[in-house]
Amino acid sequence: MAVNVETLEKLERKMTLTLPVNVIQSEVDTRLKRLARTVKMDGFRPGKVPLSVVAQRYGYSVQYEVMNDKVGEAFAQAANEAKLRVAGQPRITEKEGAPEGELSFDAVFEVFPDVKIGDLTEAEIERVTAEVDDSAIDRTIEILRKQRRTFAQRAQGDPAQDGDRVTVDFEGKIDGEAFQGGKADDFQFLVGEGQMLKEFEEAVRGMKTGESKTFPLAFPADYHGKDVAGKQADFMVTVKKIEAAHMPEVNDQLVKSLGIAEGGVEALRADIRKNLEREVKFRLQARNKQAVMDALVAKSDLDLPKASVQSEVERMVESARADLKQRGIKDADKAPIPGELFQAQAERRVRLGLVVAELVRSNELQAKPEQIKAHIEELSASYEKPAEVVRWYYGDNRRLAEVEAVVIENNVTEFVLSKAKVNDKSISFDELMGQQAAA
Template sequence: MAVNVETLDKLERKMTLTLPVSVIQSEVDSRLKKLARTVKMDGFRPGKVPMNVVAQRYGYSVHYEVMNDKVGEAFATAANEANLRVAGQPRITEKEDGADGQLSFDAVFEVYPDVQIGDLATAEVEKLTAEVSDAAIDKTVDILRKQRRTFAQRAHDQAAQESDRVTVDFEGKIDGEPFSGGKAEDFQFIVGEGQMLKEFEEAVRGMKAGESKTFPLAFPEDYHGKDVAGKTADFLVTIKKIEAAHLPEVNEALAKSLGIEDGSVESLRADIKKNLEREVKFRLLARNKTAVMDALVAKAELDLPRAAVQAEVERLLEGARAELKQRGIKDADKAPIPDDVFRPQAERRVRLGLVVAELVRSNELHAKPEQLRAHVEELAASYEKPADVMRWYFSDNRRMAEVEAVVIENNVAEFVLGKAKVTEKAVSFDELMGQPG
């Protein structure tokens, strides 16, 4: 069957579909007969409802279903015969009744664009590199020691200092009035770890057990407690107990408590280094992939299908509402969020998806079974029982589809880096991890 496709715009097309009335009618009759065998209606035994009564009650909805199904089938067949890659759902409108027992419909739809990718040899990509230094290992050892610290009560005449755990009673007042959350008894915090506002920590430093002090505390404008944000309170604080922190020594006992079988500090540091290197590798890969994708988008020319962008906008909108709901926002599903907030992000995602798909297709960059297995092995390696984690991945198609998407992205990144002008830039471990130096 010859399909006549009319171009309306860059990616918009129109075609006319025709369906014989007899085909529609015979399918409607067939579905109504099937319905009559099971339908329950007052005054009739099941399966004994007369056809004319069934047709009167259900005729319209069955006719509507059949029209939808048949027009959808006709559109899919016609699009397939014309080798069209349809983006989104077609908008179908019925034309005036056609002659010769035919029904006619106009289908307006979009097609996916041709993607032109420019010369990747002229693309410029900055590729980050990072090393796991001894200082990074030291920092991790300190974190592990801190997680296992113990506290012992200081002598009565010793003042509170950095890293001490203090137990306090406090009460705050604004203009002489107490406020919600401004009072506590036997409250514990560690000095210098940022649990309390700076002025509170400053006031407590240097105090001794049994001492009391009144001091002003200015709440920041962006403080989470809206009632007190931007206001100044007077606090009375009493120190009840001061405990000094004791960090475990870096020795065999610490190493063994961290699962190092031979208990040597060298093995502990080697184990930490291996874990940090794995984390560095994943982070570098993610950062460098972003740089590659930016370069790729800049080198590609294509028109974006509006339907695909709108579908992506709706997906992002749904995600935003779900996040609001999770944060306990009331009526999050009704919150007025304008589409335009997500349009630039949606356009970039659709553009990137089409460009990557074209590069994968034209350069055979699909994920190979051995790549999928190697990636799952790498993900599982940091767990205590890697074999169980691997089974968990392989037993679920959805999880494996996510792995496949990552492997394809890795293939694309490698392919582009092999063609582009690459400049390497070394970054520190702390910068890569987003930690203060």
């Protein structure tokens, strides 16, 4: 087999493969004979079908299979001998004018690029830190109390206040016409918790049991109900019941109801702190990892294999369709989602994948078994039965691979931060968690 490789442009290469016809024919004959021993055809006993009849029926498909296999083998062997790292599948076409007794093919393909990473000591990266303070623990306890609150009916004549649970009848009309979803009886909601649109809450706040009120309500332009989005409605609401919330005291009884048998309130606060610190650690890792990846993109120089980018685009389109299907969108698997929407994101992912792989290879940043084990144990610690969660991870190679990828990224993050010019910045717990600070 003679092999010739030429560069077309950037990462694109062309390889010419030459195969003897007799090698192809010999393999075709072998497969047809094997097929003749098992094939079933009308008028013949099994295993007694003449080879000429088998060849007539199956010859073309067998020859096609053999050509594919032999050319594929020849390509893989030639790429291996030339030490080429092939990206994606080659486009193979048969050439005309080959010498007698031979078949020639052109294989056009891409190779993975040489990755050049700039001087990481010149990279400037902002690394954020955050602490779990007492106010974060206090707010978590308030959430736990709210989840266990009870309600008791207010005295007749008491107005509805924030935190109360109200039961109402309402009906809305747009230009005098009722609309779907605009009417309900015995509807309950909590005042002041954002469950209803602002105008609705403001109308009910201060009303008393038995009172009715008519008020205007402007639906936002991005309201989920498309038929009423951006329109003005008139609502009539009648308050039928007002119930005041009772929050449980922070005492041993509450602590025990949360599954903490001993240690009282201090044990509860310690448990909450431990869980919040675990969450803070993961969020800091994610945020600082993003800063490192941005720096790597800026410091790397490489051509991207079009085949890899296209594969990533296709994967992201399929993921988008799966997301639509999960949301119950009809015919989501046929949704016309243009790949261009994901082009830039796909290019970034491919670029980062190649850069990270190069850093891992050249600096031995692979995930060690003990790192994977420690990460899984940390992920499992917040569950009621951690040992079962650990077994769940180790019971599936795909789940293990996902953990391994995270650990590798963490190793790369720590490596880059150890080299770069790092500016440390302390941020609040609320900012890290994406919450607004309590007033």
